[in-house]
Amino acid sequence: MTASRTQPRCAAAAGFTLVELLVAVSMLALLTVVLAGGMSLATKRFTRHPERIDRAQRIAAAQDFLLTTLADARPLLDQESGAARIAFAGGPTQLLFLAPAPESTPEGGLMAYGLRFSPPARGANGRLELGARLFDVPAGASGRTTVLLDDVAKVQLSYYGTVAREARPSWHDEWDAAQALPSLARIAVAFSDGTTMPDLVVALRLAGQPPVRE
Numbered sequence: 001m002t003a004s005r006t007q008p009r010c011a012a013a014a015g016f017t018l019v020e021l022l023v024a025v026s027m028l029a030l031l032t033v034v035l036a037g038g039m040s041l042a043t044k045r046f047t048r049h050p051e052r053i054d055r056a057q058r059i060a061a062a063q064d065f066l067l068t069t070l071a072d073a074r075p076l077l078d079q080e081s082g083a084a085r086i087a088f089a090g091g092p093t094q095l096l097f098l099a100p101a102p103e104s105t106p107e108g109g110l111m112a113y114g115l116r117f118s119p120p121a122r123g124a125n126g127r128l129e130l131g132a133r134l135f136d137v138p139a140g141a142s143g144r145t146t147v148l149l150d151d152v153a154k155v156q157l158s159y160y161g162t163v164a165r166e167a168r169p170s171w172h173d174e175w176d177a178a179q180a181l182p183s184l185a186r187i188a189v190a191f192s193d194g195t196t197m198p199d200l201v202v203a204l205r206l207a208g209q210p211p212v213r214e
Helices: 002-013 018-048 050-070
Strands: 094-100 110-118 127-134 144-150 152-161 170-172 184-191 196-203
Touching (some): 050 094, 050 144, 110 152
Antiparallel strands (some): 152 184
């Protein structure tokens, strides 16, 4: 008799009450809503700013190219000027220099590079551009121009080294009519949306070397 009375109680204890079932369903629904909201927020952020991902890739590519090319600038004498100065002219928004041509260039030799900031005009976004032509081609000849970065609001170039009548090296906004390359060149870029590119500081390998003729 005792065993028969305890058997229904064990069967009832093995199941779920209505309250427990409702609590479990409510928790499952709440967890589903939280997960769905997180996925939706992540998707919106990814689809809303795909241009930032593309910009990061372009910044990395531009910095890598400039770091390699500008670091190998050559202190050649400017034959066209007739003065004892190297063919390196740096300003706050543009820079002209000579460096070996990339391996992909069939002609090889030296290239004349022109890095410059093209400010916004007539509704067009500002750009950081790089012009390139073979060094032995006349200056007026057309070369190719590549847009390194677009949607640019401001560019600041500066140069570190010692100029005439200066005891210690310092940063300068211009580097022109000099007889040696600067030790460092710094490129700062600000975009129209208020973001900035990490400053690129390039160490020129042949800085301090005497100028050479072509």
